[in-house]
Amino acid sequence: EPEVTQTPSHQVTQMGQEVILRCVPISNHLYFYWYRQILGQKVEFLVSFYNNEISEKSEIFDDQFSVERPDGSNFTLKIRSTKLEDSAMYFCASSAPETQYFGPGTRLLVL
């Protein structure tokens, strides 16, 4: 059964460093998403991406965040200068078009 994959599973970084989280969506899906979940809190929408451009972004998705589909399979989330409050689980999801399937997540810890 096709699934969304994410790498790395865990990432530890220093405050102010750049991180890139990677995702491989399900192959025939056209819509891609990033969500995050701070420990003990709700899953929060960050951004959706369709046809090589951002469809929607939340207030969380400020200028420090960017997304890219560098090739036909990968979908990345970059955080340019990490803050302590960026520590969270980051989930990638994909859909075709509405039912979203989530990857296993990347646990990001900013020290």
Place this chain on the structure above:
Amino acid sequence: QKEVEQNSGPLSVPEGAIASLNCTYSDRGSQSFFWYRQYSGKSPELIMFIYSNGDKEDGRFTAQLNKASQYVSLLIRDSQPSDSATYLCAVLNNNAGNMLTFGGGTRLMVKP
């Protein structure tokens, strides 16, 4: 601000019983509703979706939707200890890039 509300629980049921999980949402224009299961430290796993008023059954799971009352529920029949998890209700916003708004989840504990 579109809101999705769930009782955080924990909801404790004995093995074999029916577990009933509820969710309310604020956006009357919402059309698509999803239930996900999340084990501790894991990602949300899709259980089922519902678009139309009424009931939708899939195995031991039944989703119920009442758009007039802005209410979605999930029934789990013959609950098993492996069903112990947090159940997330999510509402789709088609007009905002298909973003999902999640409730805080209800923690279900099924006791053997």
